Amino acid sequence: MTEKIFLTTTDALFPQIGRSVSIGNKKIAIFQLSDGRITAIEDFCPLTGGPVLEGTVSGEYLYEPLRDYKISLLDGRIQDPDEGQLKVYELLLEDGDIYLKDASL
Template identity: 35%
Template sequence: MTIIEKPWISVGRIEDIPPLGARRIETGFATIGLFRTASDEVFAIEDKCPHKGGPLSQGIVHDGCVTCPLHNMVISLKSGQAQGADTGEVRTFRLRLSGGEIQLSGEDLAAAANAAAVPA
């Protein structure tokens, strides 16, 4: 069984991410940012700003969003959509918390792997 055939993949614990902070996960086909809000919600999105590819996990987490560290584009952590006058979006990944453990959707990871395998 490969990693993306499992329904949920453990990727760390909530305490591994400081409040209003982020961590990166390298999968081989995508880099994913895990973000923790002040109210301990955790979100997983592609760690690549749609504007210039900046590392969103190095941005500022606020109000359910992250601001790209390169050009201040604001991305919703829930929808992956750019906010305000900006346009663009990033892939989101479903996750769940189980006893403080962060688990990503294997189905979403498989979809991202399949998308990465398709030639542009």
């Protein structure tokens, strides 16, 4: 059985606004897209070394706040012409609660 970790509730999210959750020493940025989907990525940009939480969300992309890198919130890939990858976390939604599906960070 897969271990799950409670992160937050859907009521605590606002469309296109990030919410930070810490698990141990890992920071996770959770976003609710304008179409209602909820995604979670690591709150760390490998190109700037800074957090991504305060970036601007447009569609399924996040524009990193320091250098405006375009990051897919679905697969974590930094878009061309830049390169890089952020970890995407698999979520489980149950009765308005959001869980990290696999606890191995």
